[in-house]
Amino acid sequence: MAFHEVRFPTDLSFGAMGGPERRTEIVTLRNGFEERNTPWAHSRRRYDAGLGLRSLVDVEALIAFFEARRGQLHGFRWKDWADYSSAPGGEAPRVDDQALGVSDGARLSYSLCKTYGQGQSAYVRPIRKPVESSVRVAVGGRELDPVSEFFVDFETGEVLLSEPAPAQSDITAGFLFDVPVRFDTDRIDISLPTFNAGQVPNVPVVEIRI
Structure with a gap:
């Protein structure tokens, strides 16, 4: 696995949905109180790149980028439009x-x-x-x-x-900064009839530790 110092097309990531994820382990005690802990020191961000697709040109750009990264194999840069500046x-x-x-x-x-x-x-x-x-x-x-x-x-x-x-x-x-990510799938399913009808594919992207 390598990291490619290239950024996912920003016009596609602009329409994406996502944000930080935490992992919390909760144990409910016999007296009803809870013990909460986390194995993660840092949050991890997840996004759905499929929501940024608006045309067949966008679909082609997504597929080309996906193939160049070999699916989940190689990481890349992602601009989180909700959080990209100090x-x-x-x-x-x-x-x-x-x-x-x-x-x-x-x-x-x-x-x-x-x-x-x-x-x-x-x-x-x-x-x-x-x-x-x-x-x-x-x-x-x-x-x-x-x-x-x-x-x-x-x-x-x-x-x-x-x-x-x-x-x-x-x-x-x-x-300014990007998020290091990879695709969280090795498969993209796109149906042109349903895409033209407004249904976009699910293209998960997940942050990776560098």
């Missing part, structure tokens, strides 16, 4: 959108992430697939030059500073 509401990224860490005076590498919620219950989501040329980084509020002062690995979401930031400096970033 800034709220899908706005353009700002350099202080997300906190990446605090410098110890020696550290060079920081991982992109997005925080949901506030306080102790906040969830920090790793961002592995930033969009190329969209990442902005700042040290202590000063924006860095993307050419000379930092490097971004767009396949892993790692930011590498050219030199260590002063100790106790806040490292922040803003960025």
